[in-house]
Amino acid sequence: MELTPPTIDLKRRGTVRLIPGRYPSTGILNRVAAPEDLDAVFELEGWSNDRISGELGILHTIPRDEWVVGTPMATIVMAAFCHPRPEGGRFNDSNRGAWYAAFTLKTTHAEAVHARTRELEEIGGWFDTAMQMVSYTADFSARFHEVRGRKFAPYLDPGDYSKSQALARELLDAGANGIVYPSVRDRGGICIACFRPRLVRNVKQGAFYEYRWSGSREPVIRKL
Numbered sequence: 001m002e003l004t005p006p007t008i009d010l011k012r013r014g015t016v017r018l019i020p021g022r023y024p025s026t027g028i029l030n031r032v033a034a035p036e037d038l039d040a041v042f043e044l045e046g047w048s049n050d051r052i053s054g055e056l057g058i059l060h061t062i063p064r065d066e067w068v069v070g071t072p073m074a075t076i077v078m079a080a081f082c083h084p085r086p087e088g089g090r091f092n093d094s095n096r097g098a099w100y101a102a103f104t105l106k107t108t109h110a111e112a113v114h115a116r117t118r119e120l121e122e123i124g125g126w127f128d129t130a131m132q133m134v135s136y137t138a139d140f141s142a143r144f145h146e147v148r149g150r151k152f153a154p155y156l157d158p159g160d161y162s163k164s165q166a167l168a169r170e171l172l173d174a175g176a177n178g179i180v181y182p183s184v185r186d187r188g189g190i191c192i193a194c195f196r197p198r199l200v201r202n203v204k205q206g207a208f209y210e211y212r213w214s215g216s217r218e219p220v221i222r223k224l
Contacts, residue, residue: 003151003152004145005145005146005147005152005167005171005179006145006146007143007144007145007146008143008144008145008146008180009142009143010140010141010142010143010144010180010192011140011141012103012139012140012141012192013139013202014137014138014139015101015102015103015137015138015139015140015192016101016102016103016104016105016107016108016135016136016137016206017080017099017100017101017102017108017135017136017137017138018108018109018111018112018133018134018135018136018209019076019133019134019136020116020131020132020133020134021131021132021133021134021208022132056078056082057079057082057083058082058083058084058095058096059078059082061095061096062081062082062096062197066196066197066198067197068197068198068200072203073136073203073204073205076136076203076205077099077197077200077203078197080097080098080099080100080197080200081096081097081098081099081197082097083097084096084097084098085097087161088161088165089161089193090161090164090165090168090181090184090193091164091165091167091168091178091179091181091193092165092168092193092195093165093168093169096172098168098178098193098194098195099138099178099192099193099194099197099200100191100192100193100194101138101191101192101194102183102186102189102190102191102192103189103190103191103192104189105135106186106189107183107185107186107189107190107191108135109209109221110183110185110186110189111183111185111186111189111191112133112211113185113211113218113219113221114185116131116133116211116219117213117217117218117219120213121217127213127214127215127216127217128213128214128215129212129213130210130211130212130213131210131211131212132208132209132210132211132224133208133209133210133211134205134206134207134208134209135205135206135207135208135209136203136204136205136206137202137203137204137206138200138201138202138203138204139201139202140192140194140199140200140201141201142177142178142196142199143177144176144177144178144179144180144192144194145171145176145177145178145179145180146179146180146181147167147179147180147181147182148181148182155167155181156181156182156184158184168193168195171195172195176195177194177195177196177199178192178193178194178195178196178199179192179193179195180192181193207223207224208223208224209221209222209223209224210222210224
């Protein structure tokens with residue numbers, strides 16, 4: 001590791017995450033009481049491999065002692081780690097996801113708009129559509145690495161995640177909890193990438209929003 005980011009004791013309530021509203025907030029992980037109960041559920045319900053993969057993603061690659069189960073928002077929390085994008089994110093690769101959030105709703109919107117606009121570009125640049133997003137708040141109280149300052153600029157490249165993903169993998173393997181970093185999409189905003197599901201606490205569903213693109217890359221955001 002070229003540079004090891006310093007650590008801070010992060011205590012933050014009400015961080016905000018936005019995800020597409022089409023994803024359900026409840027699932028099998030909300031209903032089971034312990035990780036070992038999943039095996040019995042699969043046997044009783046006759047779950048197919050496709051159904052397991054669709055709801056639980058790469059859950060089997062995450063150690064069971066890190067799973068969040070039996071809580072109202074367990075499915076939402078674990079989905080962030082079990083359904084990574086094929087290309088990964090800034091501080092995760094395709095092998096494991098992370099819980100991304102920001103300290104303010106403004107920053108979260110900026111980050112989410114960039115991600116969703118990029119997706120539209122990848123499918124042909126059709127900027128005449130609408131999407132519903134739902135917000136979730138979460139609290140954190142743990143030690144995180146902090147990536148700030150010029151010497152860490154390579155990990156904050158606006159378009160190239162190769163170095164930041166490599167850093168995240170090294171930190172994850174070393175037992176790190178996650179990374180706090182300045183938003184690249186909202187000047188002055190602060191974001192968090194949490195590596196450990198059990199550190200995402202007191203998750204609550206918030207408001208729904210509509211992102212509507214009408215011919216340009218910048219959507220109109222409306223609270224529903």
